[in-house]
Amino acid sequence: MNAAAIAQLSEGGEQVISEATGIFGLTWLLIALPLLGAAVLLLGGRRTNGFGPLFATTLVGLAFLLGMVQFVQMVGEPAAGRSFVQSLFTWAPIGDFSVDVGFQLDPLSMAFVLLVTFVGGLVHVYSLGYMADDPDRRRFFGYLNLFVASMLLLVLASNYVLVYVGWEGVGLASYLLIGFWNAKAEYATAAKKAFVMNRVGDIGMSLAIMLMVTTFGTTAFSGVFSGVEEASSGVVLAIGLLLLLAATGKSAQLPLQAWLGDAMAGPTPVSALIHAATMVTAGVYLIVRSNPIFDLSDGARLAVVLVGVLTLLFGAFVGTAKDDIKKALAASTMSQIGYMILAAGLGPAGYAFAIFHLLTHGFFKAGLFLGAGSVMHGMDDEVNMRRYGGLRKAMPLTFITFFVGYLAIIGIPPFAGFFSKDKIIEAALADNVWLGAAAILGAGITAFYMSRVVFMTFFGERRWADDAHPHESPRSMTIPMVLLGIGSVVLGYVLYSGSRIVLWLEPVVGPEEEHELAIPVLAITAIIIAVTLVGVAVAYSMYLRKPVPVQAPLGTVLTRAARQDFYQDAFNESVFMRPGQYLTRFLVFFDNRVVDGFVNGSAALIGGGSARLRRWQTGFVRSYALSMLAGAVLVVGILVLVRL
């Protein structure tokens, strides 16, 4: 379809989806490349030990290059003609219903493709160094490739079933990677927990798909979105809530947030890629992708907003109390995704900012995690921040990149997080003052806990164990950190200036809604920065002015609660796990004793009955003769009676 035709068709801002041709016809290759890597590494066995890791990294790099070329090409297309679909083959045709294996490449998925392949590629490079000594390196890279492939499938799919496939695929990769060091029993448990909680979310996904097929007869985006306006509001609300349930599972939002902290059991690059930059943001992608559904249902959006705000605050509070550097970052991730979900829940006013924050967050949080990994690498896998301190000098490059990421996340201008978070808070304020207030409070707490992390790790006196010899990490690890650090600096401004991100996503999520603010934007920005600085100051007074005790102090009730993630695990354990265990135990008992007992009981009854009947068989011929005569009497009696 040529540009002129598109311009003609797209009058009124309507978006045109065309058949993918040329470079866009290679969309399948984006997925195939890492999938090939996974297949070769996982099926190839020990033979691929040598070249495997590098091979995998190269493939992801190639995918990134391909994505880049497609991106450049897409920029060259008119704004309304940037969506392309490609159908590879029909997957499951049944009657009128059919599911295609098809891809949709549009500005939204393009953004994700770049994020996933770029950060993914960097994490691969980083892992070359980080995992250099692990005997199972090959498997690790295989899983990473599997993850990249699944994630790309998730964001490129053109229908919900295929999204589901990718959705489960990333869940599997996450399971495998969290449990990569499953020789430690609790790591294996963490992996299982993540998978199962994700599956709880998947209930939402499955049900949403069922509801879509029942209502629209299809799960293709185009079909669902065109039909959604005619559907009843109840159905739309239901689909929205179900998708939200799916999103909460994958994105570790309340109430399915509990797995993310434990997921830090996985190797740190995994935490950076999967549990910070990409997979956990899939929920945001899902909501933004389904914008026509959420646009039509205020109820669903309200639920999304509530989940976002609650998680935002929950994660922030939890983050203040964690001494494990990775868990603190995980809580931060949860909180930041809360921001994104909040933004997505604001509807057309926030979709673009949700994605905006998602992209910047992908960079700076990945950077932070890689930094944390670098610290751990230098500190013999010590994760307790109370055992760090003053690492600034020992690992300067790590410190600089980490610090940049830190400035970005707390939203100091002109770092990336400033722009994206600021816009979200603005949009929230415009929607509802209380929402805005909560978001600003979250920003303050973010500043506090991130400052705490930085101060405890890099500043203050050294509290290392005696046998620790902190050292800077190898080049393969620092280069990705530097690149991500640069991204954390510039990405915000690049995307913000000239509303680039908003305009880029407009074909998919619609134009940004103008919102009126009671107070001028500049004042809001000032307030946010002020609150942030207060947070930093409090952290300074608590963790830099005073020495940090190596043993964690008891703390207030609130601290203790936050340390325990507000008793989420205890809650889950006592409400779901224990009763579940009792239930299964009872059912096993029930099955063995009652159901099978009934069967065996009737067998015993028959056996017992025949044992009793057996007594009639005395073995005496004459008693048999007697019963014969009795039988004869009976028969003759009946005959006589019948003949009467």
Add this chain to the structure above:
Amino acid sequence: MNPENYLYLASILFVIGAVGVLVRRNAIVVFMCIELMLNASNLAFVAFARLNGNIDGQVVAFFVMVVAAAEVVIGLAVIVTIFRTRRSASVDDPNLLKL
């Protein structure tokens, strides 16, 4: 006299034979009682032949006799065998026909 009286007589003899089988324990007597029952049925057959005016009843009675003879031969052989091993002609002694 009514020829049906033969049938009544046959019935009575048959019942006596049956009771004998149930009551007596000496295998040989039991056998005699069985013979008595067979004879009673023979009497009935002959009476039927007469009542119906054809010879078939008598032929059946004849066959019954032959079968009875065969049965007696085998039955007595069994009794002798049992007697040889168990030294008893009582039908209550071989009561192993049970689990």
Add this chain to the structure above:
Amino acid sequence: MIELLAATSPTSTGEAVAFWFLAPTAVVAAVMILLSRKAVHSALWMATTMIVLAVLFIMQGGIFLGVVQVVVYTGAVMMLFLFVLMLVGVDASDSFVETLRAQRVAGILLGAGFGVLLIAAVSRATFPEATGVGAANDAAGGHVEAIAEAIFTRYVFTFEVVSIVLITAAVGAMALTHRERLTPRRPQPELSVDRIRSAHPTPHPSPGVYAQHNAVDTPALLPDGTASEASVPDELRRQGTVRYTELEDARKQEDEDGEQG
């Protein structure tokens, strides 16, 4: 005359008289089979019943059958019975104590019930006017001819089957009573040598000599009044069914008392 009696119908007075004489006889004889303690007596009563039945057959025109009844049953079968009785022991009389619980009562009750039912059935049945077998006999040219015709034409298959049954029974009886020889047969010379070598080359004393009985199971008394174990067959001794005379019993009792005292 009897032939005429049977062939004609309905029953003549002569037949009625005969019936009312014979029927009670048969019933009494049958009941006596049950009531006799000794099997031999039962067998005699049985023979009585059978002869009566043979007469009843003949009275109803079954001359051939009547003859067969006498020859086969009274002649052969009853002889067989007596033969076996002798083999098993004539003397063995049943104990009339019932060992199975309620067997006798239940048996008699059921029997009575069965009888009532049979009689009820017969009395309810409607029978054709008795015509006798005379016409059938005439059609075949005689009574025996009529039976022969029936057996060898219409019932030939049954006849063959029955003959197989008979042969099988004969073979079966032989198979059942045949005893496998467990030790090799010892020839006469060996036996005589053994006998001379043994402590008792002369025949054993006969049982019952000088005893109060002369049955094989009663040992002979030696001149001193003790029983000679050698006079009864080994088999009986092994079974322990030797019957000592009262005298001997008393003596044994004394011995035991003496030992105790």
Add this chain to the structure above:
Amino acid sequence: MNDFPVLSILGLLPFAAAVVVAFLPHGRELLAKQIALVVSLVMLGLTVAMAISFEPNAAEPFQFVEKTPWIEKFGISYALGVDGIALVLIAMAVSLAPVVILAGWNDADDNERHRPQTYFALLLALLGTIVFVFAATDLFLFYVAFEVMLVPVYFLIGMFGRGQRTYAAVKFLLYSLFGGLLLLAALIGLYVVSVQELGTGTFDWTLLAGMPIDADTQKILFAGFFFAFAVKAPMVPVHTWLPDAAASATPATSTLLVGVLDKVATFAMLRLVIPIFPDASEWAAPFVVTLAVISIVYGALVAIGQTDMYRLIAYTSVSHFGFIILGIFAFTEIGGSGSVVYMVAHGLSTAALFLVAGFLVRRRGSSLIPSFGGVQRVAPLLAGFFLLAGLSSLAMPGLASFVGELTVLIGSYQRWPVAAGIAVIGIVLSSLYVLIMYQRVAQGPETENVKGMRDAVPREVVVFAPILALTLAVGIFPKPLFDVVNPAIERTFSFLQVAPVEPEVPATDGAMTEGGENS
């Protein structure tokens, strides 16, 4: 091709081979195994040829039809033929045959009382009955095959099993015979009805399907048929024979028993119950669907609580059969086709689970989960197999079960939203039972129990590879399967009166627009 009695050959060949194998003298065990393997491969070849020449959209219901009068007095004939469903299931069974024979290669070697010859003869005989039961288009022939099928299984469990094998074998037999008795009664009833309705009694499916039967009679006959198949399937609460049988049988037997043989029940629901008793099926559907949902949740929950791998797998099958039956009684094309695909997928995933569990159990000598731990440390390849098998069982996308589960859920949601909504819980529970088992067996530190455990040997790799390949093939490109199954499902449901489910808001064709203006 169509005149060639391919089905008869497919069914009789294994019987002939079984006789030959059974009478091989001592010392020729290897030959017995080789004959069994070759015969199963020949069968596979025949089936592939059959599948290639099969016309999915043919007008007549059955293809490769053979019909010879058998007991003419009762209208019984030796009639064979396959539709899409039967073809797919025969193909699944026959594909598993060489795999199972190879997996059970050494199963009977250390049996003291019975010879490997007997073992392989029984396996072959079982294969033959399976072909007949799927291919029979005469109900009496079906019944005969259905019952004869029990015999080899009984001996396979009773002679070559472990643990409480006699108990398990007898329990299996009695359960099945009880069901079969009711089936026989209902079959005779059906014959009587056919005499009344058609003038001449018959057992011919083509005449019986769609035959008008009055409502009450239908319900009674339906009950007889359904009970027999519910026992076989197995559905809660008549499932308790399965865990015992699976725990006692060799993995090869369990695979055939659970993976293939029990499919006869669900197959018969589609082939016999719905076309012959359409009204009763509709009448009983809410009840059946309730039982199916209970089976799904209950089976999964009980599976979670098991400590024996074989029993656990058996209970997962109870749960999976719930899905299959739910899909069938949804009376929607999506549900029906989905459940057939699910049958195939379940056959593959159960085969994978049982066989890999069998490899583990054979090394360890115990099937109790606590007697393992950290297998991944010593036998990574085997652990990988186990995980893949487990993933296939929990319906991981890309693997066959996912296709079946998703389509079954969609199809049943269309008609029974609440039931499907509850059944969805199964996807969480399935992840629990698989992952808990995997964690306890393969993950964690290396334990004393598994020290020195050998990793997968080439034979085991050869056993697992085709299953994995098929699972992936069906999972990624199930279209050929659907193309074959769809027309048969359509024909099956055409006997019903229920209204087809239409989307409430059908998506407009050529909907090339999206986004933008919606706000």
